[in-house]
Amino acid sequence: MSATLYYSAQSCGAASFLSQHVAGIHLNTEVRKSRRTQGMLRTLLLLLLLLLLLLLLLLLLHGSLTLSLSVPLPCSRCCVCQTVDLKEHKLKKSGADFYAVNPKGNVPTLAFPNGALLNEGAAILQWIADQAPESKLAPAAGTFERYQLQNTLNFTSTEIHTGGLGAVMRAPNDEAKAAARVTFGKKLTYLNDVLLKERKFTGGNDLSVADIYLFIMCSGVPRVGLDLAPYSNIVAFLAAVRAEPRFAKAQEAMNAASA
């Protein structure tokens, strides 16, 4: 059975939607298998058409087979995606109370058929990457590179997301906002001068879930009154993520889903 991802395209939850799309786990592989089966049945039917006496009976049989095979089958590594109105804490489609899904009320949230929940972005992103190791969205568990990815996810969550963007947004007045921008600027300098120095992505040449999360967060920096232009490595990083073909497709899918 599929897990359900609750997200909002205008929030940090977008990183999880984009990552599951890049990982390819949005595809219902079982449905693709049944389409292959349908193709084989069509070939068989063409041969059987030569036997005119059985024509009517075979056409009827074909109709019922097509009908049953087109029903999507459950897929253990798929994500079903649901958008959340974060102001109202309601599901956009049904209007149902989101607190009934996740008592913490935040996105991203990943709900499993057995009732288990993941509701911290860093954990969800690693779960997504691990469902599709061939996507190389995270280094293998247990390797030093995986701990470095975890390091970047935590840095993004605590120092860019909550400690940077969140601190400026929550600051009660202009003076406090200016002070929060100065602190945030120091973290951006670290990101620019150390983490992204001579690197396309934070882990090297392969796009990772940490890059997708960092992309979403850094894209929000101008909205809190900070100019990214002096941070040339961050600007180059954002362009590199945007240019990654799998990411570009994922973004198109997210735009289409929220249109």
Ligand SMILES: N[C@@H](CCC(=O)N[C@@H](CS)C(=O)NCC(=O)O)C(=O)O
């Ligand atoms: N600690 C969580 C924070 C997630 C978070 O801040 N989500 C925001 C959107 S960016 C949210 O859902 N806010 C609404 C709420 O918490 O009620 C994580 O790292 O994933």
